[in-house]
Amino acid sequence: MPAPKISQKPLIGAHVSAAGGTYTAFERAEQLGIGTFQLFVKNNKQWFAPAPLSDEDIRVFKERRERWSGKGPIVAHACYLINLATANPEMHDRSVLSFREELKRADQLGVEQLVFHPGAHLGIGEEAGVQNVIAGLDKVHRETPDVRTKSIVEITAGQGSSVGCSFEQLGAILKGVEQPERMGVCLDTCHMFAAGYDIRTEEVWNETFRKFESLVGFKYLVSVHTNDSKKGFGSRVDRHEWLGEGEIGLEAFRLLMNDPRFENVPKILETPKDEKMTEDYVNLEILTKLQGESRVPSNIKGLWKKKRVELGFE
Secondary structure, eight states: OOOOOOOSSSOEEEEOOOTTOTTHHHHHHHHHTOSEEEEOSSOTTSSSOSSOOOHHHHHHHHHHHHHOSOOSOEEEEOOTTOOTTOOOHHHHHHHHHHHHHHHHHHHHHTOSEEEEOOOBOTTSOHHHHHHHHHHHHHHHHHHOTTOOSEEEEEOOOOOTTBSOOSHHHHHHHHHHSSOGGGEEEEEEHHHHHHHTOOOSSHHHHHHHHHHHHHHTOGGGEEEEEOOEESSOTTOOOOOEEOTTSSSSOHHHHHHHHHOGGGTTSOEEEOOOOOTTOHHHHHHHHHHHHHTTOSSOOTTSHHHHHHHHHHHTOO
């Protein structure tokens, strides 16, 4: 499938595989025609990389980036095992060490952002969990004074005892750390919606982001995960869906694509896809078609119907 014609602004991208070496992410990004992307800089289901990056690994990645046609930032996503909110000393120490090593790894590659989930408080309460996240981040930042990659806290859906599911908690983390200049925020549309922040109409979109500006601030917003939601509003369940096929609907993504506050913020798809990235092409085309539109074009839903037939879903 040919890459769609995607404008470099506003920045649109996707999470791409780095199987075969981190530099291979650029090949997949070029196949999709995107100007920004997210990747894992190590196995996301392991605490630590089996080996440090070699000088050759770093050189090839940076050289490949020089040849990449994209102009946007590169975003890394941290290991899913990390839990900075926990009060368990062994788990907290392991999480701090894992996050520190992954931050250093991303910095070696010149990746601008490392997005992380703050973790779960596991019964000690949200406020105590937030304080543990702050303590963990402060330790990591004190031990990595020369690292330029920013630590990006991602809003969560609030599933179980997860912290970071409210603007108040995100704001508390940013205000509580010793080095807020090393921090940023990633908003995930699915997580926000599941956590109880409605974005489905222009009225509620504007109200939600008035709250965000008041409690967090757009100066901290550095990336958006652009996902529809399989589950309903306020469900607190994190299940991503293709754009327009979930409970959020396309109007929210039209608003996202036309809100000037998001123009220079990477908008990264994390929606389900096969190994050939088939579904990414449709999601990227949808975002592109929504740019500059005053309403959702009536033919967009037909893109998914056509793709379902091609994939044998219908």
